[in-house]
Amino acid sequence: MSSEYLVEVKDLKQYFPVSTGFMKKTSLKAVDGVSFSIRPGETLGLVGESGCGKTTVGRTILRLYQPTGGEVLFDGRKVTNSNITELRKEMQMVFQDPYSSLDPRMTVEDIIGEPLDVHKLYSTRAERREKILNLMELVGLNAEHARRYAHEFSGGQRQRIGIARALAVDPRFIICDEPVSALDVSIQAQVVNMFEDLQKQLGVAYLFIAHDLLIVRHISDRIAVMYLGKIVEIADADELNDNPQHPYTISLLSAVPIPDPKITRQRKRIILQGDVPSPMHMPTGCAFRSRCRYATEQCARECPSLADRGNGHMVACWNK
Amino acid sequence: MADKNNDFKKNPFSLQVDLSRFSPSQFDLATEEEKAQQEVMSESTTFFKDGMRRLKKNPLAMMSIVVLVLIVLACVVGPMVVPYGYEEMISVNGRRDKTAKNLMPFTWSKNEQKAIDEGQKLFPHILGTDEQCRDYFVRILYGTRVSLAVGLFASIIVLIIGLLYGSVAGYAGGRVDLIMMRIVDIIYSLPDMLMVILLSVIMKETLAPLIQNTVLAGLGVNMISLFLVFALLYWVSMARLVRGQILTIKENEYILAARSIGAKPARIIRQHIIPNCLSVIIISTALQVPSAIFTESFLSFLGMGVQAPMPSLGSLANAARSGLQSYPHKLVFPAVVICLIVLSFNLLGDGLRDAFDPKLRR
Numbered sequence: 001m002s003s004e005y006l007v008e009v010k011d012l013k014q015y016f017p018v019s020t021g022f023m024k025k026t027s028l029k030a031v032d033g034v035s036f037s038i039r040p041g042e043t044l045g046l047v048g049e050s051g052c053g054k055t056t057v058g059r060t061i062l063r064l065y066q067p068t069g070g071e072v073l074f075d076g077r078k079v080t081n082s083n084i085t086e087l088r089k090e091m092q093m094v095f096q097d098p099y100s101s102l103d104p105r106m107t108v109e110d111i112i113g114e115p116l117d118v119h120k121l122y123s124t125r126a127e128r129r130e131k132i133l134n135l136m137e138l139v140g141l142n143a144e145h146a147r148r149y150a151h152e153f154s155g156g157q158r159q160r161i162g163i164a165r166a167l168a169v170d171p172r173f174i175i176c177d178e179p180v181s182a183l184d185v186s187i188q189a190q191v192v193n194m195f196e197d198l199q200k201q202l203g204v205a206y207l208f209i210a211h212d213l214l215i216v217r218h219i220s221d222r223i224a225v226m227y228l229g230k231i232v233e234i235a236d237a238d239e240l241n242d243n244p245q246h247p248y249t250i251s252l253l254s255a256v257p258i259p260d261p262k263i264t265r266q267r268k269r270i271i272l273q274g275d276v277p278s279p280m281h282m283p284t285g286c287a288f289r290s291r292c293r294y295a296t297e298q299c300a301r302e303c304p305s306l307a308d309r310g311n312g313h314m315v316a317c318w319n320k
Numbered sequence: 321m322a323d324k325n326n327d328f329k330k331n332p333f334s335l336q337v338d339l340s341r342f343s344p345s346q347f348d349l350a351t352e353e354e355k356a357q358q359e360v361m362s363e364s365t366t367f368f369k370d371g372m373r374r375l376k377k378n379p380l381a382m383m384s385i386v387v388l389v390l391i392v393l394a395c396v397v398g399p400m401v402v403p404y405g406y407e408e409m410i411s412v413n414g415r416r417d418k419t420a421k422n423l424m425p426f427t428w429s430k431n432e433q434k435a436i437d438e439g440q441k442l443f444p445h446i447l448g449t450d451e452q453c454r455d456y457f458v459r460i461l462y463g464t465r466v467s468l469a470v471g472l473f474a475s476i477i478v479l480i481i482g483l484l485y486g487s488v489a490g491y492a493g494g495r496v497d498l499i500m501m502r503i504v505d506i507i508y509s510l511p512d513m514l515m516v517i518l519l520s521v522i523m524k525e526t527l528a529p530l531i532q533n534t535v536l537a538g539l540g541v542n543m544i545s546l547f548l549v550f551a552l553l554y555w556v557s558m559a560r561l562v563r564g565q566i567l568t569i570k571e572n573e574y575i576l577a578a579r580s581i582g583a584k585p586a587r588i589i590r591q592h593i594i595p596n597c598l599s600v601i602i603i604s605t606a607l608q609v610p611s612a613i614f615t616e617s618f619l620s621f622l623g624m625g626v627q628a629p630m631p632s633l634g635s636l637a638n639a640a641r642s643g644l645q646s647y648p649h650k651l652v653f654p655a656v657v658i659c660l661i662v663l664s665f666n667l668l669g670d671g672l673r674d675a676f677d678p679k680l681r682r
Contacts, residue, residue, distance in 0.1 A: 062580050088582035101573040105595040114591075115581045165577070 005037040006075060006205050007061070007091075007173055013069035014053070014060045018280060028279050030056040032229040033070070035306070040172065041199065043206040045220030045237065047213055047252070049276065053229040054209045055096070058175040061207070062093055074173070089119055092166035096178040098158035102150035108161055109146040112136065115168040135164040138201075139194065156187035160194070167198070175207045180215060192219055213256045217241055222312075225249045228279060228287040231306065235313040245315040247292050286318070294319040371599070374675040381671025384664035391661060395465045403443050404455035406462040407629040410445075416453070422647055423448040447653055451643065456650065463631040464657055467613050470543070470632075471661075474550040474612035479605050481551060482558025489559070490566030491589060501563070504556045512553055516615065519552065520545045520624050542627050546616060554612070561604055565597035572596075599676035607669035610662040617658055633658050 012034045015027035031053045038044045048054050060067050063084045072079040074087055092115075095101035102111055112132045115121075122128040133143045139160040150158055159179060166174050176195065180188040192215055199206065210216045216223055217237055224234040225248065233246040244250045251270040258264055272291045277283055283290050289299040298318050306314040375381055404410070410420035412431040420429035425448045432442055446457040489500040523545035569575065570593070578588050619625040620634025633654040640650035 059576075064576060064579055085582045088580065093577070093580045095573050095577055097573055101577045103574040103578075103592050103596070106591075114578065114583070118581050118583050118587070162577075165581070169581075 004039065005073075006040040006042075007207070008037040008073040009057075009061060009070070010035050010073070011070040012057065012060060012067055012072065014056050014065055015068040020280075026280055029229050029282065030279065031060060034226070034229070034231050035070075036224055036231060036234060038173070038205050038207060041203045041205055042222070043199065043208050043220045045216035045223040046207060046209045046226060047211060047216050047223060048226030049211060049252075051276065051279070052226045053279075054211075054226055055177050057226075058093065058177045058207060058209055062088070062091055062175060089169045090171050091173045091175070092169060092171040093175045093177060094159070094162050094166050094179045097182050098155050098162055099182070101162055102158055104149065104151055107147050107149055108136070108141070108153075111150065111161055112164045112168055115165060119169055121169065131168070135168055138167065138198070139164045154187075155183050156191060159183060159187075159191055163191075163194070163198070167202070167204075170202075171204060173205045173207070175209070177209050178211065179208075181210060181212065188215065195219060213252060225252065228276065228282065230287055230303075230316065232288065232316045233314065234306065236311070239311065239313055243313075245309060245313065246288075246317050247294055247319075248288050286316075371672075371676040375671055378671040378674060380667045381675075384667040384671070387660055387664045388668065391464060391657070391664075392468065395461055395468065398461040399458060402446075402455065402458050402461075404458045406459050406631060407454065409453040410449060410455065418453065420445075420449050420453045422451055422643065424647075425649065448647075448649070450639065450650065456653070459631045459636060460633070460653055460657060463633040463636050463654060464661070466543075466626055466630065466632040467616055467634070467658070467661065470546060470616040471609040471613035471665075474547060474554070474616075475605050475608040477547060477551045478555045478558050478608055478612075479601065481555040483562055483601065485555065486559035486562025487566055487589065487593070490563040491570070491585070491593070493567075493570075497563070501560075504559055507553065507556045510553070513618075515553055516549050516619065517622070517624065519549045520619065523548060524624075542625055546619065546625065550612060550615075554608070558601075558604060558608070562597065562601065565600055566593055569593050569596050603669060603673045603676060606665060606672055610665040610669075613658070613661055613665070 012031055013029075014031040015029050017025050018028045019025050034053075034057055036044060046054050046057065056065065059065050061072050061079075063079065063081065066081075074090060077083070077087075079087055106114075109129070109132050112135055113128055116128055116131060122131060129146075132146065136143050136146065141157065141160050141164065145153070150161060153161065159182075163179070179195070180191050183191060195206065195208075196219060198204065206219075208216060208219055217240075220237045222234060223237050223240045224231050225240075225246065226232070227248050233240065233244070233249045235243075235245075240249065241253070244253050251272050254268070254270045258267075274291050277287070277290055283300075285301050285303050286292070286295070286299040287303070289295040292299065294317075296319065302318075304316045304318050306316045308314055399406075410417045410429065410432070412420075412429075412435050417429055417431045419431050423429060423445055425446060426444055427448065428436065428442070428445075429449075436442060445455055447460060448456050450456050450459065485500065485504075489497045520542065524541050527545055527548075528541050575588060575592055578592055583591070616625055616632065617634030617637070620632045621638045623635070623638065625634055626632040636654040637651055637658075640647070640654070644651060
């Protein structure tokens with residue numbers, strides 16, 4: 001309990017080796033020096049376009065990948081390979097695809113009970129069953145369905161199973177890796193609301209990864225925006241929404257659909273020029289400069305680091 | 321805001337129900353029963369039940385199961401009912417009956433006819449006798465036993481070696497996988513029939529002194545060398561199959577989920593990987609049986625299979641070759657049994673694949 005933050009990520013780096021032809025290898029910088037921290041019971045939204053390394057950040061925090069550099073502190077303790085098994089009782093993950101993240105040969109009871117089995121969190125079979133039924137009730141699943149197989153459920157129900165599995169060890173921190181992007185919009189709302197209710201009930205902290213800004217804005221206390229493996233802006237959710245600073249964030253926000261045709265017609269969309277550069281051939285200096293309207297020579301020379309603009313609103317840009 | 325709602329004009333082509341024409345009193349709240357109907361789920365079926373249901377719908381597969389069960393029953397029960405041994409020459413009143421040579425089905429030799437006329441009761445020679453006065457039906461039953469046993473045991477050996485080798489290569493990946501799979505490629509590229517023949521010749525020489533006075537001696541050197549040949553050569557395709565399966569299953573998110581829970585590799589293999597590739601393994605084992613039976617028959621036909629006087633379907637066919645013009649039925653019977661067994665196993669394997677292979681699921 002030494003620190004204010006539950007999770008602290010410091011300069012996390014994740015490079016993947018990629019072979020480019022015979023005997024030649026380069027590294028793909030999926031995550032390149034990401035730092036952020038999450039307070040207990042808080043939700044940090046992590047947004048960015050496809051391939052910017054959001055998912056990799058989540059998986060590296062849980063040590064599903066070996067980080068190339070940097071460190072993760074959980075509750076003041078450094079996460080290492082030797083204590084990760086123990087820490088997986090505190091940190092859990094909800095996966096993106098509810099269809100492939102549940103083993104098709106296991107019943108719901110066994111899927112939710114697996115964390116209990118692995119960490120030996122029960123003494124009798126009856127206790128195990130009781131815990132599983134409580135979890136199913138918590139996520140709004142019918143207890144009668146415990147003996148069913150995952151393929152018999154709809155997408156939303158499957159994602160509830162995945163959430164129940166993550167909650168089984170009573171974690172303090174859950175990484176939600178695009179948990180709703182594979183679901184229907186109507187189901188998305190249900191699941192997002194359930195995430196909020198669970199947070200109120202259990203006080204868990206979330207790292208909520210998504211590419212849908214509307215949902216992230218709804219659920220998050222703070223939002224971090226990622227571009228090509230780096231965080232370009234972090235701010236409180238409302239602050240980021242009302243007063244975006246980084247040119248990438250501004251263009252991202254201008255792309256959020258507003259369910260009102262009048263406003264949509266009036267407002268100006270900022271359409272970025274060009275494509276996302278390949279993470280194997282990053283531009284020098286600022287990664288965004290190849291598509292930025294404000295790019296200057298300084299952007300090409302040096303990469304801007306996150307600087308505080310007051311109230312914890314951090315932006316990595318030279319110009320704005 | 322109320323004005324705005326009144327301004328709204330319904331598109332004449334819209335199929336949307338205009339709710340303003342109804343009053344709230346015209347609506348009923350859904351009862352609990354009606355709510356429950358919304359949550360209708362089909363009856364829960366396990367993967368196995370589901371597969372069996374589909375297998376039962378396949379007439380060819382069911383027929384081959386029936387044929388196989390009949391053949392196995394005949395092998396087990398037959399020799400108990402028929403009072404002749406597979407190496408026993410026919411004798412009448414305790415004396416060898418040399419006239420009972422090469423009898424046609426359901427006929428009696430001169431001496432036997434005499435005994436029957438005197439009031440003795442004798443068991444008929446359902447398929448006649450062979451050139452050494454042995455009951456042919458019993459010999460075919462024993463031959464089927466041997467062939468089936470070779471087929472099943474060889475498949476089990478192939479299964480065990482292939483499963484272990486393939487899962488190690490698939491799960492370890494990287495350099496280990498590369499080296500292990502090159503070894504498989506080398507074995508795969510050898511002409512297998514030539515290797516089988518060479519190996520069984522060599523092993524006959526080297527094994528004979530080794531297994532003397534052991535339990536294995538009863539099996540015969542040739543049988544053991546057959547099993548060894550299967551163990552050495554035929555596991556490669558199984559190993560490849562298992563490796564491929566594990567490579568695909570390893571990429572699934574539920575493996576990642578299991579790791580994020582904190583499950584150890586042994587648990588992941590046992591709980592997630594093996595159950596998910598089990599169906600493919602069972603199917604290819606079922607398809608391995610006929611190929612083993614075929615190889616055994618082939619080797620026995622060449623005189624390199626089981627040891628005389630123990631019959632096998634292949635050696636029976638080989639023995640029938642000499643008198644083919646006079647007694648063609650002696651070749652027909654073992655050949656038909658081989659065909660039935662191999663065909664049934666193949667059809668059953670195909671049926672199993674259709675029923676259990678998730679990729680072919682309709």
